[in-house]
Amino acid sequence: MNAALLVAGKEVREGVRNRWVIAATLLLAALALTLAFLGAAPAGRVGASALDVVVVSLSSLSIFLLPLIALLISHDAVVGEMERGTMLLLLSYPVARWQVLGGKFLGQVAILAVATVSGYGAAGAALAVAGHDVGPEGWWAFAQMIGSSVLLGAAFVALGMLASALVRDRGTAAGIAVGLWLLMVLIWDMALLGLLVADAGERITAGMLDAALLLNPADAYRLLNLAGLPGLGELSGMAGVAEGTALGPPVLLAALLAWVLVPLAAAAAVFARREL
Amino acid sequence: MKADIPAVQLERVAKRYGAVEAVRDVSFSLPQGGRVALVGHNGAGKTTLMKLMLGLARPSAGRLLVLGRDPSEGAAETRRRIGWLPESVTFNGALTGREILRFFARLKGENAAAADAMLDRVGLAEAARRRVGTYSKGMRQRLGLAQALIGAPRALLLDEPTTGLDPEMRQGLYDILAGLSGAGTTVLLSSHALEELEGRVERVVILDRGRLVADGTLAELRALARLxxxxxxxxxxxxxxxxxxxxxxxxxxxxxxxxxxxxxxxxxxxxxxxxxxxxxxxxxxxxPTLDELYAHFLRGQGGERGGTA
Incomplete structure (x- = not known):
């Protein structure tokens, strides 16, 4: 375990040195601040608290951005070090392959967590400083949004690592990463919507729809934040979906966790069998 | 580990990658404290042999023991006692030499001070705070040596250790190796520069296309070759x-x-x-020079077999 933490520490250090941490933090902070102040302006008129609006808009942003950042960092984790020749030397040390993979995962999630917490936290702090009245419930929703965003990022780090452990060259890993992002973030929902419209309520049951939503970490995250949290459903336009679904926050959270653990375990299994 | 068992022992070891037979039927053993050179063309199987000894690859056939254990078990205690310098070693260029060496030292259970002392020993103390990306080839090679030497290894596997080193550093390296083998560390090094091995290794193992073609002291090989x-x-x-x-x-x-x-x-x-x-x-x-010896054994390979020192 100690070895895994050492690998994680090195990963974070490299992330700081390569400017990944600072770039991701700045990007998230800039977008979050923009959304916070643009979004807070009309809040008084629709009767929602400023922070609720921010939670809704930030979680929409997270769905696009965090998977992208996570995949960008993680797709290189195994295959990149293999190609540069640094992986062999590392594996000749007293460190198991699962420790290398687990350490890299921890380090990359830490990078994402720092970027998300400080980037989005800056937006929350700015709203508080600007004198918006936010109740404890609002802050709770905000904290939950940040926490689940990190979890979403972790799921895509795990997926990126799986891709990285499977392929023989970096280009392929990058291609898979882009493909995963397009599929999960853009195409999945559209395809689902198209199916629902085409089917016109004939064969697809609510249960099947729920399953389809759980099969995509981005959808699980969206439901958790936009529909699952009390009072936010109406704001986000997801109320309709939220009412029809039997998926409560515990199930959605479990789905997100499974999306972290299953790809990570698969990546470890693939990496353990890989011929060096 | 008892003093009389060999540090490295190979029995009819073979390794194939798909249709390629990288190592075929190789047997030899290295005594504790021995200094042995592994010599052969590119693709002769030197690097594959080292990977097998490190447990980074499993033999397709045969048996090998390193420090008394099967390396493919990946036992942490064994790995802590083995130092390896890969051929044309690379590091992440974003980190400094000190950060990299401290990381490797901690993985082997050594502290930061040991890493800093080792940097000094290979002459990188002044460059320790610079990014490895700015290092010259020789400096990277020295950092590679430093990571192999850290943690008092019982077995050292060095793949082309002198490439990129200037003559002074080369001499320094051989002095370090002599000191280590005197203290009981087994040193196996592969090399192209045969001339510089003269007087610096006790034994030479010659490989050709994955086969062992000769194994013995320089004097034995000379007598055998009758050049x-x-x-x-x-x-x-x-x-x-x-x-x-x-x-x-x-x-x-x-x-x-x-x-x-x-x-x-x-x-x-x-x-x-x-x-x-x-x-x-x-x-x-x-x-006859080592080059001539080498050429002789490669010409004669297939028929005659080397002595068994």
Whole structure:
């Protein structure tokens, strides 16, 4: 375990040195601040608290951005070090392959967590400083949004690592990463919507729809934040979906966790069998 | 680990990658404290052998033990006691030399101070805070050596360790290796620069296309190869004496110097005669070089097998 933490520490250090941490933090902070102040302006008129609006808009942003950042960092984790020749030397040390993979995962999630917490936290702090009245419930929703965003990022780090452990060259890993992002973030929902419209309520049951939503970490995250949290459903336009679904926050959270653990375990299994 | 068992032991080890047989039927063992060179062309199987010894690859056939254990178990205690310098070693260029070496030291259970002392030992103390991306090839090689040497290894596997090192650093490396092997560390190094191995290793293992073609001390290999010694004679006049001219293989190498090959058993007779002849003013004796030995064993491979020292 100690070895895994050492690998994680090195990963974070490299992330700081390569400017990944600072770039991701700045990007998230800039977008979050923009959304916070643009979004807070009309809040008084629709009767929602400023922070609720921010939670809704930030979680929409997270769905696009965090998977992208996570995949960008993680797709290189195994295959990149293999190609540069640094992986062999590392594996000749007293460190198991699962420790290398687990350490890299921890380090990359830490990078994402720092970027998300400080980037989005800056937006929350700015709203508080600007004198918006936010109740404890609002802050709770905000904290939950940040926490689940990190979890979403972790799921895509795990997926990126799986891709990285499977392929023989970096280009392929990058291609898979882009493909995963397009599929999960853009195409999945559209395809689902198209199916629902085409089917016109004939064969697809609510249960099947729920399953389809759980099969995509981005959808699980969206439901958790936009529909699952009390009072936010109406704001986000997801109320309709939220009412029809039997998926409560515990199930959605479990789905997100499974999306972290299953790809990570698969990546470890693939990496353990890989011929060096 | 008991003192009398070999540090590295290979029994009929083979490794194939798909259709490629990287190593075939190789057996040898390295004693504790031994200094041995692994010699062969590119693709002869040197790097594969080292990977097998490190447990980074599993043999397709045969058995090997390193420090008394099967390396493919990946036992942490064994790995902590093995140092490896890969061929053309690379590091993440974003980190400094000190950060990288401290990381590797901690993985082997050593502290930061040991890493800093090692940086000093390989002459990188001044560059320790610089990013490795700015290092020259020789400096990266030295950092690679530092990580291999850290943690008092019982076995050192060095793949082409002297590439990129200047002559002074090379000498320094061989001094370090001599000290380590004196203290009981087994050193196996692969090399292309055969000439510089002379006097620095006790034994040479020659590989060709995955097969072991010779294994023995330099003297044994020389005796086995029966390569001719070459005598270089400086003459008093322009023409060599008749007895010399009638000997086979005489070759003029300068206006007043000739070279003549002679079989090892004829050497002393020839030397006595040359020493007595006033027409000859100087004698230089050239033993067959390691390069010639190497070429000889590669030519003869398939038929004859080396001695078993």
């Amino acid at each position: 001719p010694v070459r005598l270089r004679l400086t003459l008093a006049g322009a023409t060599p004496p008749d007895w010399l001219a009638s000997a086979g293989g005489l070759r003029r190498i300068a206006a007043r110097a000739v070279e003549i090959p002679c079989a090892p058993e004829d050497k002393m007779a020839l030397l006595r005669r040359a020493a007595e002849d006033p027409a000859i003013t100087d004698i230089e004796l050239q033993a």
